Amino acid sequence: MMIIGSVVGMFVNWGIYNLAWNKRRISPWGPLPEEISHRSWSTRLPIVGWLRMKPETRQHGYLFWVRPFWIEVGMALFFGYTYSHFSNVAYLASQADADFSPFLLWRQAIPFLCMTTLLCIATFVDFDERMIPDEVTVFGTLLALVLSAFLPESRLLDTEALLNGELIHLHAYSPKVWFEWGNESRALLYSMGLLGFWGIASMPKLCTLRFGLQRGLQLMLASVIRPRRYSLSSGEKRKRKPFTVTTLIAVSCMLGWVFLYVIWVWGDARQWESLFSSILGMTGGLVLVWGVRIIGSVAAQQEAMGFGDVTLMAMIGAFLGWQAVIITFFIAPFAGIVIGIIQAIVRKENELAFGPYLSLGAIIIVLFWETVWGRIYGVLNEQIDSVPFVLMLLLSAMGGMLFVWRIIKEKILA
Numbered sequence: 001m002m003i004i005g006s007v008v009g010m011f012v013n014w015g016i017y018n019l020a021w022n023k024r025r026i027s028p029w030g031p032l033p034e035e036i037s038h039r040s041w042s043t044r045l046p047i048v049g050w051l052r053m054k055p056e057t058r059q060h061g062y063l064f065w066v067r068p069f070w071i072e073v074g075m076a077l078f079f080g081y082t083y084s085h086f087s088n089v090a091y092l093a094s095q096a097d098a099d100f101s102p103f104l105l106w107r108q109a110i111p112f113l114c115m116t117t118l119l120c121i122a123t124f125v126d127f128d129e130r131m132i133p134d135e136v137t138v139f140g141t142l143l144a145l146v147l148s149a150f151l152p153e154s155r156l157l158d159t160e161a162l163l164n165g166e167l168i169h170l171h172a173y174s175p176k177v178w179f180e181w182g183n184e185s186r187a188l189l190y191s192m193g194l195l196g197f198w199g200i201a202s203m204p205k206l207c208t209l210r211f212g213l214q215r216g217l218q219l220m221l222a223s224v225i226r227p228r229r230y231s232l233s234s235g236e237k238r239k240r241k242p243f244t245v246t247t248l249i250a251v252s253c254m255l256g257w258v259f260l261y262v263i264w265v266w267g268d269a270r271q272w273e274s275l276f277s278s279i280l281g282m283t284g285g286l287v288l289v290w291g292v293r294i295i296g297s298v299a300a301q302q303e304a305m306g307f308g309d310v311t312l313m314a315m316i317g318a319f320l321g322w323q324a325v326i327i328t329f330f331i332a333p334f335a336g337i338v339i340g341i342i343q344a345i346v347r348k349e350n351e352l353a354f355g356p357y358l359s360l361g362a363i364i365i366v367l368f369w370e371t372v373w374g375r376i377y378g379v380l381n382e383q384i385d386s387v388p389f390v391l392m393l394l395l396s397a398m399g400g401m402l403f404v405w406r407i408i409k410e411k412i413l414a
Contacts, residue, residue: 005079006046008117009072015121016068019133026060026068028053047072071120078116082109085367089157093167107153112366114143115319119359122312126355132308137315138202142252144318145278149263152274156324159370160377170321172277175381182276188264191279192257198282199253201290202311203246278318285317285325286310291395299402309354316362323380324365326391327372332361 017024025031028039028049043049050069057064090105118140122132147154155169162168173179181187263275289312293305317325332354365372380387 001083002076002080003046005076006072008079008113009075010046010049012071012075012117012120012124013068015136016071016124016128019121019135020125021129021131026064047076067124071124075117075120079113082113082116086112092159092162093157095165107151108157111144111147111151111154111319114147115140115316116363118143118315119312119362122308123356123359126308126353130353131306132312132355134202134308134311137308137311138249138252140315141198141202141282141311141318142256144315145256145275145282146259148278148318149259149267149271149275152270155274155277156320156366156369156373159373169274170277170323171273172280172322173384174321174323175377176384178273182273183269187276188260191260191276194279194283195256195260196253198286198314199249199256201286202314203249277321281317281319281321281325282314283317284322285313285315285329288326288329288391289313292398295395295399296402299399299406301406305354309358312355312358316358320362320365323376324362324369324372326387327376328358328361328365331364332357 014027014029017026028043040052043052045052047069050065050072053060053065086105086109089108118136122136125136126132153169155171158166158168158170158174160175168174171178172182260275260279263271267275289305289310293307293310296305313325313329316328320328383390
């Protein structure tokens with residue numbers, strides 16, 4: 001597993017440098033700088049390759065190799081630790097279910113490792129450029145939905161039930177029994193509507209209402225069909241793109257509707273339960289952070305969170321479910337506060353990239369899920385129906401506190 005982790009680390013490094021807004025061709029597999037005639041074959045090996053590239057410091061910058069080197073080392077160690085962690089989970093599951101499949105280890109680990117790989121790319125791009133690539137979050141969300149349908153055992157386990165000898169995977173109404181209408185046709189319509197909502201929310205913001213609602217919708221529809229046209233400098237030729245991110249999202253949504261219908265009609269009950277739960281988790285993460293972004297921006301009169309954080313939480317919710325995504329959101333600020341204070345002192349920067357701490361929170365939640373679920377199990381079992389109202393109340397309170405803080409800054413501290 002550690003060898004696989006180091007190879008995945010190479011992919012992470014490729015994504016960090018190639019999916020960023022300002023792409024950098026820093027890679028053992030990338031083109032040679034003009035001053036370098038050739039590279040040794042050993043530069044293409046994981047981990048070792050970056051050490052062999054140290055002589056290219058003049059071309060790429062001082063200590064350019066340090067971070068990618070440690071990323072590949074870290075991914076190798078993390079994959080090894082993850083295998084050990086899910087081996088323990090599989091052992092507990094085998095004690096609870098006589099018909100336990102040994103493949104549960106991989107069905108639990110593979111989606112988590114896929115999510116972690118994408119979160120690593122998003123984290124370091126966000127650190128570097130204060131943005132999260134749509135290629136990561138959109139692809140990751142779609143991947144999570146597909147995996148949830150074909151690997152329903154990949155959902156987090158109800159560890160409280162596991163301790164009682166029952167093997168139950170988390171679903172949209174856990175810890176209670178799956179709701180009755182979950183297998184009715186309206187559940188299919190709800191899931192299609194929520195997937196369409198995610199698609200519209202994830203599209204680049206090309207809809208403007210300056211010229212009225214009708215004109216704004218026409219512009220958004222046009223952006224799906226053809227790419228935006230930017231002004232070019234004299235003598236520069238325009239490069240035609242066969243499709244845009246907006247086009248890909250629109251096509252993905254339409255294919256997603258077909259996929260939902262196929263699973264609902266021909267899939268078994270476990271597949272539909274898992275897929276529907278993933279859809280609700282995606283929506284929960286999207287709405288929660290989008291609500292914080294809107295309320296915080298209005299109350300504080302400045303952007304509270306980037307929209308990349310919104311789509312990132314939608315991806316995390318699709319992988320883990322709404323129960324885990326809520327806990328992820330509330331533990332992420334603790335890491336953000338500590339590192340933010342250090343960043344403000346060392347770099348004199350006030351802006352904080354929040355995506356890395358959301359990513360860290362999601363990974364911590366999975367690795368310590370037994371403890372986390374044990375803490376919230378009783379509350380959700382009694383008050384699960386009131387969760388949306390509690391979240392609305394908390395968001396409203398947050399908006400009120402930010403508004404009061406803005407008034408204090410403008411009237412008293414100014």
